[in-house]
Amino acid sequence: MQNKNEWKLKDVLLVAILGVLFGVVYLGCTYAGGFLYGLLTPVGLASLGYEPFYGIYFIAGAFGVYILRKPGSGIIAELLAAILECLMGNFFGPIIILSGIVQGLGFELIIMLRKYKDFSTAVMIASAVLCSVFTMIYNLIISGYNRIAVPVLLLMLGVRIVSAVLFDGLLVPALTKGLVKAGMLKGYAVADAVDTDLDELTGIA
Amino acid sequence: MLEKWNPSVKMITVFLCVFILTVRNNTKLNIIVFISFVIGMLLFSDVKPGKIFAFLLPAFIAAFGLFIMGLFYSRNSDISIRTIFDISKEQLEALTTSGNMVTALQLATRLLAYAGMGILFSLTTDGEYFVRSLMHQLRLPPKFAYGILAAFYLLPMMRNELRTVQTAFRVRNMSGFSLRPKILFTMLVNSVRWSESVAMAMESKGFSGEAERTYHDIPKLRGMDLALAVVSVGVVAFIA
């Protein structure tokens, strides 16, 4: 009926609402992050404190591309989430939008190369890893991390990758599949791809 | 006055300043930019100093963390220390003149300078004005612009709903930690429902995102907006 790659209003809203949701969740985690941060400050590894939660930063983008499966959906989702994060008040202000673009691009690149057809676990994990690497390159340039000793950077990147793989590479597909099974994502690209053998159940309910 | 500065131009100004600071990487420049943005905010906006402080505090804490990191773990470090508690007097003296100190200050002040700009933007920009400006000046399609606003205004309800879900888990004697996949799942179910309902309500009111529409307020692009941008970027570039 409609161009499959076109965004419907409800697609935009879903991604935007997820952006707000994970903005709130992330804010909740900064308390835990802040605690770790305080603990690690005396040993000079303060920034490491936030790394375990880093994957939540681009979870909206991961959901966007995994559910919608349209070209640009990861980048656009990340961009929307970043604008919303900026609206929600943040001491980095619009600079968040810059990092949002980098994150979206990092996550979508491999999926793009697979022509938005392959969303296997391997692809999702690879995307999470690549996204972590992209954000670290961004940090090297923008945050000046290029002046930090390499082993420390590798340690940070390692924690960031673990976080991204857990949250974005594994949790996002698992939760989305759960939603499909609960009959929540009818009409979205992911629902056609995941499975339809629950038809009988949804049919009676 | 800063409140009236066109948000898109303000944002691009911030981006350009970030670019200059990144390229120059100069501690003095960072400090000057930070101080001038904060003073600018105090002089030319209605933001209460208390609010600025509330935003600055986490920025200072983050900057301090980076400072220590730079001090201990600079690349090509000439001194090695493991914790803040076992710095000896000699080391301290050596540190103050070492390359580590230079790096540490660079990192910390750069973060502060970014925060100064970010806080100026966040505190002097009305969210709706910003999104409208993105729509009119930077061609963000209306579908996205109004989608963003709708989601943003759902924030209070979403926060309440998240709290309810967490309470529901706690009273069943389970942890209400927001990252529990089960809690996230419940919130995702809600999010999908909300997005459908809000989309239908908006469409029912005649919003399509594609058809032509009029606008009650269109953020204007005045000479002042551009002049302010040129002056800000110019001054930063000049000091640099």
Add this chain to the structure above:
Amino acid sequence: MMTEEKSCMLELRDVVFRYNPHGKRNILDHLSLSISDKRITVITGRSGCGKSTLAAVSAGLYPENGGILEGGGILLYGRPVADMNPQERAKYLTVMFQNPDLQFCMRTLRKEMEFCLENLCIPASEMDQMIQEAAENLGITELLDKPLSVLSGGEKQKANLACLFLIKSNCIFLDEPFANVDESSALDLIKQIEMMHDAGFSFVVIDHRLDYWLPVADEIIVLGSGGQVLRRDIDKKNLEAHHDFLHDMGLLFNVSKRKDLKRQIGTESAGKTLNFDENALTEDVDTRDCAVRFSKVTIRTENTKWNRKDTGEILLEEADAVFEKGKMTAILGPSGSGKTTALLSILKQHSFSGIVEVEGENLSHCRRKELYKKIGIVFQNPANQFISQNVQEEIELSIRQWNRNIAKEQCSKKAIELLAEFGLDSYRRYSPYMLSQGQQRRLAVLSVLAGGQRILLLDEPTYGQDHLSTVAIMDSVADKVEREELTVIFITHDRKLALEYADCIYKLENRKLIKMTDAHLYVRY
């Protein structure tokens, strides 16, 4: 197509619609229906008969936003809906949905109204005046500039109606507009609707609360499963002839349907009331018979400001109350009056001053874990409290939560028994989210009682379901109260529900918790 009668506003021809692309069950199964212009038409029927779907399909929101239109056509004033874009459709038909929280995209009503006018390409210079006039017409000028998020459910629906008034579409479809609204707001809204009807708007209303609509409806249509028209042309004049039919459908809401009312309600008892002395109330009941007891309890809204001096708004002031063991107690009050917060205080999830005792034990000495062994809560939206993705597992998890050592077979046996007791055993393998609202609530009740909890708190048990589903849940809970001495405290804005089920009723109004005597109940408040 052009031969359509002018008075025909909406016509559905042999419409076949379903949600699941590969499913077999059609929500609307060969539905044909035509509705006349300039009238208030009420469409009613049991939950799940496709009423709400009908609204979205008529407005062209489905299949655009979900589901498959397998066949048939929908004509609005003779024009196929599918050929129109949202902007054109809004001129003919707009919809107001049941959840007032999910209808706006702007911060204030004024902005939302501007948004509506912008959608219709009204020149910016005319907007302010149009908004001012509409607001004055409807008497809601004071709502214009308040953030929508702080308005009550009733005010939000009023605001929404004002937007549709401004759009001036010929017909307004109301999808259960009172689902989240208390009685006095509902009556207010009906007044506003009557006024708009006089001004030339047509209304199609989807609702199961016929009592609200009987005085104003021109026609009532009853739908059966698949959206089949069971009866139509019902109005207040010929109502008697359809009385039995409506009664059997569970569409009439009568007080004192339950024969075994423990408390005598009747016109004669209204005169000679028991005349409780409100101060003596708490001494009335022996502590041993008391499940929950409030002594001088003051509850405030959560203090969110950094400013220490601002301690939050007072919701409940120095309240004394007794909730008896093995009884059902209702707390009545308008929405937003702090009823839910009072329940959260009993659960130690909201701070308070004063003393709350649960089964004789002071709450401040009670550990949370011990407390939740005794007491459980079902929230307004039960979908918010499921912890698994499978109905049977949901109950099993709850059982195991409180009996760590229970054997696997025993646990699932008990779960199946409980599910059977509540008529949910055939849905064992389903995801809880696939159940209807009524079934979800029953499942939620079961899962909080599965650990052997003795006290059940119910938050707005009527929310989002039809009357028969409410009756089903309240009846099964009432049975448990009678047979197993369960204590139930439920909060509601529905006076009739409270009258029907509660042994004792408190009213929360103006920060006071007042025990109501029969005399109170019969005076309209």
